[in-house]
Amino acid sequence: MSLRHGVLGLLAHSSASGYDLMRAFDLSLANVWPATQSQLYGELGKLTADGMIEVVAEGPRGRKEYAITAEGRDELRRWLIDVPPARVRRSDMLLRVFFLSQVDPDQARAYLRRQGEQAERALAELESIRGVVEGGDDDLRHHGRLAFEYGLRLHQAEAEWARWAEQQIS
Amino acid sequence: MSLRHGVLGLLAHSSASGYDLMRAFDLSLANVWPATQSQLYGELGKLTADGMIEVVAEGPRGRKEYAITAEGRDELRRWLIDVPPARVRRSDMLLRVFFLSQVDPDQARAYLRRQGEQAERALAELESIRGVVEGGDDDLRHHGRLAFEYGLRLHQAEAEWARWAEQQIS
DNA sequence: CATTGCATGTAACGCGTTACATGATTAT
DNA sequence: ATAATCATGTAACGCGTTACATGCAATG
Numbered sequence: 001m002s003l004r005h006g007v008l009g010l011l012a013h014s015s016a017s018g019y020d021l022m023r024a025f026d027l028s029l030a031n032v033w034p035a036t037q038s039q040l041y042g043e044l045g046k047l048t049a050d051g052m053i054e055v056v057a058e059g060p061r062g063r064k065e066y067a068i069t070a071e072g073r074d075e076l077r078r079w080l081i082d083v084p085p086a087r088v089r090r091s092d093m094l095l096r097v098f099f100l101s102q103v104d105p106d107q108a109r110a111y112l113r114r115q116g117e118q119a120e121r122a123l124a125e126l127e128s129i130r131g132v133v134e135g136g137d138d139d140l141r142h143h144g145r146l147a148f149e150y151g152l153r154l155h156q157a158e159a160e161w162a163r164w165a166e167q168q169i170s
Numbered sequence: 171m172s173l174r175h176g177v178l179g180l181l182a183h184s185s186a187s188g189y190d191l192m193r194a195f196d197l198s199l200a201n202v203w204p205a206t207q208s209q210l211y212g213e214l215g216k217l218t219a220d221g222m223i224e225v226v227a228e229g230p231r232g233r234k235e236y237a238i239t240a241e242g243r244d245e246l247r248r249w250l251i252d253v254p255p256a257r258v259r260r261s262d263m264l265l266r267v268f269f270l271s272q273v274d275p276d277q278a279r280a281y282l283r284r285q286g287e288q289a290e291r292a293l294a295e296l297e298s299i300r301g302v303v304e305g306g307d308d309d310l311r312h313h314g315r316l317a318f319e320y321g322l323r324l325h326q327a328e329a330e331w332a333r334w335a336e337q338q339i340s
Numbered sequence: 341c342a343t344t345g346c347a348t349g350t351a352a353c354g355c356g357t358t359a360c361a362t363g364a365t366t367a368t
Numbered sequence: 369a370t371a372a373t374c375a376t377g378t379a380a381c382g383c384g385t386t387a388c389a390t391g392c393a394a395t396g
């Protein structure tokens with residue numbers, strides 16, 4: 001149920017339309033909690049029905065601007081503080097590692113090398129947008145920096161692991 | 171579509187019943203690709219219909235022993251080598267980080283501290299089962315060690331990040 | 341006037357979770 | 369006997385993805 005809280009979190013920061021939220025998800029939350037347009041509009045309907053958000057203005061082209069309600073804020077805080085994050089994360093990358101004995105050692109090593117390169121690419125990509133993240137200092141971006149740093153460290157560790165793992169294969 | 175490949179991977183290692191697979195998922199794949207009993211039995215049906223696996227023996231209590239077919243092996247290898255792993259991983263833990271400005275700095279720091287402790291607990295738990303993982307040397311367990319090491323490094327990095335992030339808050 | 345961008349929505353399908361439902365065999 | 373374990377399945381519901389469908393408004 002986290003798409004709901006992603007929407008509440010963004011609206012707690014500032015009111016927005018479905019379209020605005022869509023871009024916000026693509027820009028800032030894409031690597032953490034991706035959402036499709038279709039899913040968003042659906043959730044906006046449910047959140048409105050539940051009284052967590054409300055339409056505060058209508059603009060051109062049928063634009064509806066949503067704002068978070070007091071109830072919505074309560075729910076957001078409850079989720080932040082009382083609900084423990086999920087511990088398990090699925091990884092089809094690691095699932096493949098378990099079954100690597102099903103292919104030649106050469107292919108297995110190639111697989112791990114590719115994963116290492118992939119991690120380094122992700123790392124480089126993050127470094128390249130460091131400026132954007134460190135630019136503004138609204139509080140969304142401020143905390144975004146923490147998530148950014150997480151990404152850096154994670155991909156770093158992943159790249160090192162992949163290099164190590166490649167050497168472990170026969 | 172990775173549950174399918176998890177099943178194929180386990181059956182490539184050795185034939186088993188749905189019940190056996192269930193335990194294998196809980197024991198070795200729980201942290202990488204969890205599956206429920208219900209999902210498993212459903213997938214076994216689909217895999218059989220698709221000719222990827224077949225019933226090779228029937229035992230007491232309606233037990234059906236499944237084995238992977240040649241087609242199944244082909245599909246498993248194709249998935250291992252040709253299908254690139256998903257790049258995005260959802261994390262409601264990080265999603266919360268984005269919205270931490272919605273609670274008091276004290277609560278925000280407490281959140282990060284809890285996540286750090288959680289990572290350390292996970293780390294300790296992994297260390298405690300090191301013996302089990304390093305024990306046998308069938309190839310499933312051999313490659314399991316690689317995934318195990320990944321977990322160690324990941325949780326290590328996560329714990330360090332959480333300590334760092336906690337200090338970043340005002 | 342034509343293109344791009346803004347803007348909202350619906351439908352179909354598959355995967356994952358929870359709960360329900362049943363029954364045979366083995367061990368104590 | 370009775371409890372634990374082995375063993376298989378179904379049903380309901382929600383979330384996520386892809387594709388479809390439509391139309392207004394601003395920019396050049």
